[in-house]
Amino acid sequence: MPTKVENWKDEVYGNEIRDHLMTFAEEGWDAIPEDEHDAWFERFKWWGLYHQRSGQESYFMMRIGTPNGVIEPGQLDVIAEVADKYARGPVDNPEFGDAYCDWTTRQSIQLHWIKIEDIPEIFDMLESVGLSTQQACGDSWRNIVGCPVAGKDTHEHIDAWPVAEDLHDTFKGDDDYANLPRKWKVSVTGCDQGCGQGDINDLAFEPAEKDGELGFNVRVGGGLARKEPRFARDIDVWVPTDRVDDMSAGMSALFREYGDREDRFNARIKFLMDEWGPEKMRSVLQEEFVDFELPSAGEDMRDQYTYNAGDNEHGDHVGVYEQPDGNYYVGLNVLVGRMGVDDVYELADLADEYGSGEVRLTQRQNIIVTDVDSDRLDAFLDEPLLEDYSPDPHPFMRGSIACTGTEFCSLSIVETKNRQVRYARWLTDNVSLPEGVEDFHIHLSGCTASCAQPQIADISLRGMKTRKDGEPVEAFDIGLGGGLGENPLFADWVEMRVAADEVPGYIDNLLDAFEAKRDGDETFRDFVADRDEATLQDLADPEETSYDDPYLGNTKMTWYPYAEDTDMQSSPAPTDADDQPLPSDD
Amino acid sequence: MTTDVHQLDDGAWISVNDSREVNVSDLWLLAKSDFCDCAPTDFLAEGFVETGIDPPNIQAKIAGRCITCGTEGVTNWLTVGRVIEPESGEFYGVVQDSVHIPEK
Ligand code: HEM
Ligand code: SF4
Ligand SMILES: [Zn+2]
Numbered sequence: 001m002p003t004k005v006e007n008w009k010d011e012v013y014g015n016e017i018r019d020h021l022m023t024f025a026e027e028g029w030d031a032i033p034e035d036e037h038d039a040w041f042e043r044f045k046w047w048g049l050y051h052q053r054s055g056q057e058s059y060f061m062m063r064i065g066t067p068n069g070v071i072e073p074g075q076l077d078v079i080a081e082v083a084d085k086y087a088r089g090p091v092d093n094p095e096f097g098d099a100y101c102d103w104t105t106r107q108s109i110q111l112h113w114i115k116i117e118d119i120p121e122i123f124d125m126l127e128s129v130g131l132s133t134q135q136a137c138g139d140s141w142r143n144i145v146g147c148p149v150a151g152k153d154t155h156e157h158i159d160a161w162p163v164a165e166d167l168h169d170t171f172k173g174d175d176d177y178a179n180l181p182r183k184w185k186v187s188v189t190g191c192d193q194g195c196g197q198g199d200i201n202d203l204a205f206e207p208a209e210k211d212g213e214l215g216f217n218v219r220v221g222g223g224l225a226r227k228e229p230r231f232a233r234d235i236d237v238w239v240p241t242d243r244v245d246d247m248s249a250g251m252s253a254l255f256r257e258y259g260d261r262e263d264r265f266n267a268r269i270k271f272l273m274d275e276w277g278p279e280k281m282r283s284v285l286q287e288e289f290v291d292f293e294l295p296s297a298g299e300d301m302r303d304q305y306t307y308n309a310g311d312n313e314h315g316d317h318v319g320v321y322e323q324p325d326g327n328y329y330v331g332l333n334v335l336v337g338r339m340g341v342d343d344v345y346e347l348a349d350l351a352d353e354y355g356s357g358e359v360r361l362t363q364r365q366n367i368i369v370t371d372v373d374s375d376r377l378d379a380f381l382d383e384p385l386l387e388d389y390s391p392d393p394h395p396f397m398r399g400s401i402a403c404t405g406t407e408f409c410s411l412s413i414v415e416t417k418n419r420q421v422r423y424a425r426w427l428t429d430n431v432s433l434p435e436g437v438e439d440f441h442i443h444l445s446g447c448t449a450s451c452a453q454p455q456i457a458d459i460s461l462r463g464m465k466t467r468k469d470g471e472p473v474e475a476f477d478i479g480l481g482g483g484l485g486e487n488p489l490f491a492d493w494v495e496m497r498v499a500a501d502e503v504p505g506y507i508d509n510l511l512d513a514f515e516a517k518r519d520g521d522e523t524f525r526d527f528v529a530d531r532d533e534a535t536l537q538d539l540a541d542p543e544e545t546s547y548d549d550p551y552l553g554n555t556k557m558t559w560y561p562y563a564e565d566t567d568m569q570s571s572p573a574p575t576d577a578d579d580q581p582l583p584s585d586d
Numbered sequence: 587m588t589t590d591v592h593q594l595d596d597g598a599w600i601s602v603n604d605s606r607e608v609n610v611s612d613l614w615l616l617a618k619s620d621f622c623d624c625a626p627t628d629f630l631a632e633g634f635v636e637t638g639i640d641p642p643n644i645q646a647k648i649a650g651r652c653i654t655c656g657t658e659g660v661t662n663w664l665t666v667g668r669v670i671e672p673e674s675g676e677f678y679g680v681v682q683d684s685v686h687i688p689e690k
Contacts, residue, residue, distance in 0.1 A: 004592050037604040038594060054599065054606050226596075226633075264596070265635070406611075410598040413611045413632065447610075448632060449596065465613060465630045466653050472613050475653075496656055556611040 006261045008039040009139065014178030017043045025119040029058045029574060030582065032116075046140065046178070048133025049119075052112065053410035055559030058574035058582070059089065060114040061408055063136035064126060065143035066361060067168035068150060068161050068188070069107030073357025076348035078129045079109060082122055084341045089113035090572050090579055091563045093407070095418045099341040103334055105401060105453055106185070107361040108136060108143045112408050117577035134172055140180050141171045141252070146188040146196045148362040152323040152370050153191055157207045157301065158214050160190030163244055170245050177252050181259030182267035184252055185223070188216075188244075193315045194305030197363050199231045199488045200224055200453065202269050203251050208238055210298030215240040217297045218247060220281055221273030224450035229490050230270040235282045238298040250289035258284070302486040308456060309485025310525030312439050316364050318398055319391050320377070327355075328372045330380065333393040335424060336402040336417045337365025346385050354380040365401055395440045396427040401453065405446035405463070406555040407562075412446035413463035414474040414500065415551035415561055420444045423504055426547045431508045434515035437524065441483070442507070444476075456482045458524050459507060460491040466499055473552045474500045480510075480536060481528025489525070492533060498542040501552055505543030513539040589669045591644055597633030600646055600666060603675040608646070608666045610634070612682045613653070616664075619688045622657035626685060629653075635660050642668045644677065645689075662688035 002010075012020065021044060024031050032040055041051040050061040064079065071079070083101050089112065092098045102110040114122070126132060135141050147153065150161035167186060171177055177184075186203045189196030198204025198219055205216035216239055222232030239247045260266045273281060286294050307315035318331040332347075339347070347367070351359050356371035367389070372380050381391065390397070400423070403409070405416025423442070433440060443457035454460035460479030465472055476498050479491030498506055517539075518527050528536065555561035559571030572581045590603050600608040616627040632650040639645065643665040651658045664686055667679040680686065 005594075035590075035604050038592070038601050042594065054609050057606075410595050410606075411610060411633075413630070464651075464653070465611075467628070497653055554611070556609065 002261050003264055005042055005264060008042055009179050011039075012043055014046060014140075014175055015173060017046050021047055021049075021116070022120055025116050028117055028577065029115075043138075046135060046138035048136035049114065049116075050137050052408045053406075053412070055568050055571045056408065056573050058115070059112070060116065061404070062087075062111045062114040062122070062133055063104075064109040064111075064131055064133050065136040065172075066108060066131070067144045068146040068164040069148045069361030069363075070161060070165075071359045071361065072130065073352070075129045075131055076344065076351060076359055078125055078131065080341055080344035080348055082125055083111050083344065086115070086118045086122055087111040087113055089560070090575070091560050093418070094562050095421050096338050097340045100338050101341065101344050102404070103337040103339070103361045103365050103367055105337075105363050105365060105451065106143050107145050107148065107363055109361070110404070115575075115577050132172070135178075139182050140178050140184055142183050142185050144168050144186050144188065145201065145363060147191045147193070148195065148317055148360045148368055149321075149329055149370070150190050152329055154322070154324055155191040155193050157192060158190040158216070158241065160188040160196065163190070163205070163241060164188045166245065167248055171248065171252070177249070177256065180252065180256050181261045182264065184255060186248065192301040192304040193307045194302065194309070194484060195307040195315060195317065195363070197307075197484060198222070199484055200456065201232060202255070203248065204232045205239075205244060206300055206302070208298035208300040210238045210295060213240060215298060216244065217300050220251065220278070221270040223268050223270045224453060224455055225268070225448065226265070227448050228270070229450070229455045230273070231488050233273055233278045234297060235278045235285070236297045237282060238295045243292065246290060246292065250285055254285055254289045305485045307485070308441065308483050310458075310483040310523050311485070312436065312523060314398075314439050316366070316398070317362055317368055318366055318393065320381070323371070326374055327370075328374060328377050329368050329370045330372055330377075330391050331362065331366055331368045332386065332389040332391055333398050334366050334389055335397055335400060336420050338417055339367075339389070343385060343388065347389075350380065350383055350385060394428045395433055395438055396424050396431070396442070399439065399441040399458070400424040400444075401441070401457070402444040403446050403452035407560070409446060411449050412556060413465065414446050414476070415555040416444055416446045416452070416463070418562075419500065419549065419551055422547070422549070426504050427507060430504075430546070431511060434511065434518065436521050440524065454482075455479065455490040456484055456488065457491065458483070461503065464497050466497040468499050472554060474555065476500060476503055478503070478506065481525050483525055489529065492528065492536065494533065494536045495542065499552070501547060501549040502542035502544055504547040505545040506540055508545065509540035509543060587672060587675055589639055589644070589672055589675060591637045591639055593634035593637050593646070597635060597649065600634050600637055600644070602644055602667070602669065602677040605677065607677050607679060608634070614648070614664070614682050615685050616661065617685045617687050619661065621659060621661055621688070622652045622655050624652055624654045627652045627654070629661065638663060641672075642670045644669060664688045
């Protein structure tokens with residue numbers, strides 16, 4: 001039997017949701033029939049709106065999909081303006097203030113506290129510069145990710161940006177692919193660094209050569225969520241650039257037809273891949289969904305991949321790099337991907353002044369200013385904004401990623417971004433990395449959905465609970481030794497249910513053990529791979545330190561973790577367009 | 587009206603008549619559960635896997651973990667609340683940290 005969500009999607013889904021959204025916006029929150037809330041909020045996702053968690057009713061998270069993370073000249077300023085005007089909540093965040101933008105791990109933009117009444121104006125503003133929230137959430141083509149510096153990179157073999165852009169233009173809004181069984185994540189890599197993170201996407205194009213021609217090998221079925229992480233598998237197909245669209249159409253049609261619509265927990269294509277294996281995936285694709293002969297895989301470049309490959313090369317685009325045209329791109333570190341709105345305005349101005357006005361988002365929640373004039377590079381690097389968003393950050397700052405967590409997300413178990421900011425600062429001030437370790441990734445996710453991609457980090461933190469002196473406290477499961485590269489690895493879960501205030505002490509102890517026991521200049525990833533689970537468990541213990549955690553209690557029980565009065569009953573939500581509480585009828 | 591119950595957002599919460607009533611991240615004390623050997627099981631709810639109605643009880647199977655011994659899995663049917671008058675549809679949640687006995 002199809003799920004309720006499938007039934008709602010059968011009634012209304014895809015582009016047509018927009019008209020309803022606009023009607024509700026005009027009439028206000030109260031116009032959404034109470035007994036249709038669930039159905040409409042499920043549908044709104046397709047237009048990038050995700051209802052915030054319990055206690056924050058009538059407020060939405062809004063995602064803007066920027067393919068390949070490319071924010072074109074003129075767009076960043078509008079994004080700042082939208083955040084400034086519409087993404088202000090009833091209470092400030094103590095680290096980030098009252099309006100901010102999140103740069104996400106899939107090269108998108110996430111704003112919070114959005115009111116439905118403001119949607120028409122927001123869409124007008126975004127669309128005036130070619131931005132959209134279409135399909136940013138929901139069951140269809142999500143934002144297309146890729147090498148963030150495509151077209152500007154000396155490592156490049158194929159410029160992935162026009163390929164990603166073409167996929168975006170072709171499949172966004174196409175009714176044939178609008179209603180899939182679940183999300184559909186596509187990645188295009190064109191360089192030999194592997195920074196498109198294809199391995200953790202549903203459909204991945206990776207550079208490969210066949211008979212002297214450059215094109216893409218295809219992998220299918222990656223994804224991290226729900227304790228069921230999978231790397232995408234090689235289906236032994238190579239396509240030239242001009243076949244990427246046909247190949248993508250075929251693959252997403254296969255998913256549309258064969259994906260499980262009866263069990264959302266089993267719907268992602270990774271589960272179909274589990275069932276079928278790559279050979280059957282390829283043969284069904286060939287026989288039923290494409291009308292050209294699929295060439296077998298070409299020679300890939302995976303042995304050259306440096307991005308998150310565990311070998312101390314950064315490959316993350318933070319820093320100053322020369323472009324093939326003699327200009328520079330400067331990758332700036334944004335701690336946990338969140339930037340206050342004044343800083344976003346300032347960055348938009350700087351990108352205009354020193355570069356072409358273009359900026360790009362990475363899959364490590366950072367932002368790159370491209371096309372910086374070589375004569376003005378030094379002046380740009382002296383700009384005060386770059387003290388906070390450094391092109392040369394400390395490894396603990398550079399390596400930190402965190403998801404949305406209990407601040408807004410209904411699935412979350414623990415507080416995430418503000419805590420990771422505090423972790424990164426404490427580690428930077430108190431812990432020294434062993435000799436030669438320049439790259440060290442700590443990814444923190446508030447639950448098993450794994451939006452911060454914890455399994456592909458040196459240290460993975462996944463939200464949990466434990467008890468301390470009998471009282472429930474926020475905690476983490478800790479995994480070690482994950483990463484991408486030629487032979488990607490998921491972290492091994494080593495320490496379970498560590499109270500959140502003992503995590504920094506654990507990391508400190510672990511790094512001491514690593515320094516003492518490593519073999520010469522052995523990398524952390526090799527060090528972990530060489531040891532069995534019991535040995536890893538014996539390496540270090542959690543410990544309280546001078547680190548202070550203000551979010552140890554149950555932040556999910558609050559209506560907003562940083563409010564003065566956090567009690568659920570004190571929530572102003574649901575509110576009207578002016579943030580005034582609406583009378584409740586129960 | 588008939589009582590409408592389902593889980594949404596990948597099992598993040600249970601909706602009863604289009605109202606968010608039960609959320610993940612709470613600790614539930616489970617007695618006689620054979621979920622693990624602990625008595626009681628100190629159970630962290632991480633996701634609602636299935637929902638059901640056994641009037642007046644609203645029930646769910648919950649994925650999660652005993653935070654004492656670390657056992658992971660899915661519970662048997664647990665009563666998460668009641669809708670006593672289907673006409674009004676009003677939901678009365680149970681107190682999570684009092685003791686709950688899952689159905690066999
Ligand atoms: C239905 C439950 C959800 C699942 C299973 C899920 C899973 C994931 C996964 C696995 C990723 C990234 C890794 C990859 O590329 O595969 C991701 C991205 C992300 N998720 Fe979630 N997520 C869920 C709900 C949410 C919610 C409710 C929020 C916040 C309100 C959220 C915020 C994010 C963010 C910020 C990203 C990076 C975003 C992007 O641009 O798409 N997620 N999610
Ligand atoms: S990992 Fe979990 S807590 Fe974090 S944003 Fe994703 S769904 Fe929410
Ligand atoms: Zn137990």
